[in-house]
Amino acid sequence: MSAASPQPSAGQPAAPLKGLGARFDAALARGVHTITRRPLGPYQTAIVRIGFAFTWLVFLLREWPNRHELYGPGSPWSFELATRFVEGNDAFTVLLWSDATVWFECVYHLGIAACVALLLGWHTRASSVLFMIGVLAMQNRSVFMGDGGDNVIHLMALYLTLTRCGQVWSLDARRRARPGAHPADPGGIAVWAVLGLALALSIVTGKLDSPVWTAFFAGMWLVHGYWWLVSRYAPAEPRVVSDVLANLVHNATLLVIMVQVCFIYSCAGWYKIQGSRWQDGTAVYYPLNLDYFSPWPEIADRLAASGLIIMVLSYGTVLVQVAFPFALLNRKAKNVLLVIMVSEHLGIAALMGLPAFSMAMIAMDSVFLPTAFLLWLGARCSGLSGRLRRLLPGGRGSSAGGAGEDDEDAAGTAWPPAPAGAADTDTGAADTDTVPPQRRPAWARKP
Numbered sequence: 001m002s003a004a005s006p007q008p009s010a011g012q013p014a015a016p017l018k019g020l021g022a023r024f025d026a027a028l029a030r031g032v033h034t035i036t037r038r039p040l041g042p043y044q045t046a047i048v049r050i051g052f053a054f055t056w057l058v059f060l061l062r063e064w065p066n067r068h069e070l071y072g073p074g075s076p077w078s079f080e081l082a083t084r085f086v087e088g089n090d091a092f093t094v095l096l097w098s099d100a101t102v103w104f105e106c107v108y109h110l111g112i113a114a115c116v117a118l119l120l121g122w123h124t125r126a127s128s129v130l131f132m133i134g135v136l137a138m139q140n141r142s143v144f145m146g147d148g149g150d151n152v153i154h155l156m157a158l159y160l161t162l163t164r165c166g167q168v169w170s171l172d173a174r175r176r177a178r179p180g181a182h183p184a185d186p187g188g189i190a191v192w193a194v195l196g197l198a199l200a201l202s203i204v205t206g207k208l209d210s211p212v213w214t215a216f217f218a219g220m221w222l223v224h225g226y227w228w229l230v231s232r233y234a235p236a237e238p239r240v241v242s243d244v245l246a247n248l249v250h251n252a253t254l255l256v257i258m259v260q261v262c263f264i265y266s267c268a269g270w271y272k273i274q275g276s277r278w279q280d281g282t283a284v285y286y287p288l289n290l291d292y293f294s295p296w297p298e299i300a301d302r303l304a305a306s307g308l309i310i311m312v313l314s315y316g317t318v319l320v321q322v323a324f325p326f327a328l329l330n331r332k333a334k335n336v337l338l339v340i341m342v343s344e345h346l347g348i349a350a351l352m353g354l355p356a357f358s359m360a361m362i363a364m365d366s367v368f369l370p371t372a373f374l375l376w377l378g379a380r381c382s383g384l385s386g387r388l389r390r391l392l393p394g395g396r397g398s399s400a401g402g403a404g405e406d407d408e409d410a411a412g413t414a415w416p417p418a419p420a421g422a423a424d425t426d427t428g429a430a431d432t433d434t435v436p437p438q439r440r441p442a443w444a445r446k447p
Helices: 015-037 042-062 064-070 079-089 101-120 124-141 149-160 171-176 187-204 211-233 237-273 297-304 307-327 331-352 355-368 371-391
Strands: none
Touching: 015 237, 042 064, 042 101, 042 124, 042 149, 042 237, 042 355, 042 371, 064 101, 101 124, 124 149, 124 187, 124 211, 149 237, 149 355, 187 211, 211 237, 237 307, 237 355, 297 307, 297 331, 307 331, 331 355
């Protein structure tokens, strides 16, 4: 009689379970390593930073002649009405600290300066906070002066303060890329000191009386000072731990931004489905016939005269918005829908005269752009800026047919050197490795 095969004892797990547990532990370790060792999506967050700073800058400059009527002393939404409204919802705006015209002019023009600083990536963390203050100051002063895009700018201004959006395509990245550059920029001391003095004055004078906003601004100021001290005097383990925490905050905020985009389109699409005009395919017809939203009435009339075009635009808008969150599961479908949505926003800007709204939505969508495309776009912009500089008097030239040293982008090289393991949010969640040149399409490879 043959011997019975050995059976695993009651205390021993089966071999398949042991293998499954090992694979789960390995996957968990890789995931933790990915979200802690580096900020994901550096190019995506950089283009979001540039897009929203440029959008708000264009809006402030375009409305500069009308600034007093929109947000200043001449606004129909008077200082008293705005104060009573803010007291009811605890919104934050520095424009209600004083009704003096000089104070309004200072805040408005400092908001323009903050847009420029964030656009260029100059001391990005501090400029992102100032950008947020400028956005909240205007929007919460006159809550009825918006077109829908202001809500997106409002949200993204808050999120950008928690991201490391100056890793590439910024003056900060260019400064760090210089040979012998110290990680702790001495110029940051002046910015930190000025902002600290302003914060202290606002608290002492009682202007900043909200405990939530006081804690937020004081926390950001203290973290900024702590980061400089650690970078300068403790570059070893304390700096590594601080970097891990900063990466976690950045990556969590990046996830929140992507989820926010999905929520916006999902809610817009599903609410449209419930509307009778969207159900019968005639919804686009009505805004095309509003004089207030018709900068090109001849074109709008031609489009409105075609029932087929109206039906396709109405149903297509709903379909794209509802399908977008699901399209993130497929790379090609997501890229196709991104092109359609950007085209739709460009059409809204041209046909309905809402450029700020369209620019804000395109800047929001750019968080899902493929890294390969952004690298290609950065290389093209770098080459164009280099050629423009060579045309200027005193500009440095380069050998024929090649890129000169002025063809550097904000990160420091013509082909952008991504931070260690730059990520791609192409599929709606960051990948773990840089897109290697051999995997990029031909148009995205280094020329």
